[in-house]
Amino acid sequence: MTLFTIPIITQLEDVMKHVLNWFHMTLNLPWAWAIVATTVLVRMILVPLTIRQIHSMQSLQKHAPQMKEIQKKYKGDKQKQNEELMKFYRENSINPAASCLPMLAQFPVFISLFFVLKDFEKTVALGASGLDWLGLITITQDTKVGWGPLLIVLYAASQLTSSYLMSQNMQPAQRAMLLILPIAFIPFVLNFPSGLMLYWLTTNLWTTGQGLITRRLTPKPQPPAKRSSRTPPKDAPPPEPEPDSPKAVAAKPASTTPPRVRKVKRKKGSRR
Numbered sequence: 001m002t003l004f005t006i007p008i009i010t011q012l013e014d015v016m017k018h019v020l021n022w023f024h025m026t027l028n029l030p031w032a033w034a035i036v037a038t039t040v041l042v043r044m045i046l047v048p049l050t051i052r053q054i055h056s057m058q059s060l061q062k063h064a065p066q067m068k069e070i071q072k073k074y075k076g077d078k079q080k081q082n083e084e085l086m087k088f089y090r091e092n093s094i095n096p097a098a099s100c101l102p103m104l105a106q107f108p109v110f111i112s113l114f115f116v117l118k119d120f121e122k123t124v125a126l127g128a129s130g131l132d133w134l135g136l137i138t139i140t141q142d143t144k145v146g147w148g149p150l151l152i153v154l155y156a157a158s159q160l161t162s163s164y165l166m167s168q169n170m171q172p173a174q175r176a177m178l179l180i181l182p183i184a185f186i187p188f189v190l191n192f193p194s195g196l197m198l199y200w201l202t203t204n205l206w207t208t209g210q211g212l213i214t215r216r217l218t219p220k221p222q223p224p225a226k227r228s229s230r231t232p233p234k235d236a237p238p239p240e241p242e243p244d245s246p247k248a249v250a251a252k253p254a255s256t257t258p259p260r261v262r263k264v265k266r267k268k269g270s271r272r
Contacts, residue, residue: 012112017124020116030130031120032139035113035195039202042109049101054214059094106203110196117193139195151197152189156182158204165211
């Protein structure tokens with residue numbers, strides 16, 4: 001069974017055809033701009049997952065010191081380290097996989113659009129016009145043709161920008177991987193249809209705008225208070241006042257026993 005005959009791929013392809021046809025026939029959009037409108041629609045649907053992604057990354061950043069302590073404590077035992085990290089995630093309601101949900105959710109859309117564009121002129125457009133985008137590219141041609149390399153440059157720049165903005169709260173290793181992947185993908189996307197790169201460029205621009213809004217609305221984490229040599233630890237009891245200080249005098253409880261009567265000796269021969 002080939003990838004083309006897998007039922008779920010065929011169903012996704014049919015859904016993509018219907019969506020593109022609706023934007024083209026109902027809203028009279030050219031086919032290239034129908035792809036852009038489809039991308040915006042997909043990103044709007046994925047907003048709840050994106051919110052979960054942002055909350056997950058913020059939670060990871062907040063608990064990063066504790067996780068580093070666990071990694072340091074069980075440095076020599078990877079199995080125990082993973083068990084303790086999983087336990088820490090459960091206790092603090094952290095889901096590290098949530099940061100990848102929007103990207104994973106877009107993968108079926110990416111695959112279905114790829115197969116639709118592969119035979120687009122035969123099965124969808126049927127020789128109709130409107131396949132050009134800004135007079136620079138034809139959505140059914142390979143990205144390496146004509147002005148396609150310009151689209152690749154825009155894709156790489158937008159991918160790096162969006163990855164930088166959305167990885168502010170990630171671990172350094174995850175952030176480095178997200179910044180390297182766009183460059184590593186360039187040799188593979190040269191043979192992709194230009195319409196597919198147009199989809200990816202649009203989603204990157206959406207992610208960039210989303211990252212700018214998130215950075216503006218999200219409060220910055222407050223740095224911990226600086227401690228001096230005189231600052232007592234958090235769990236240490238407060239220091240006791242000196243015995244003769246006013247605080248110590250005020251803190252002494254009042255005596256409930258009556259004062260002792262002092263007996264005075266009288267000298268012999270004195271008058272009473």
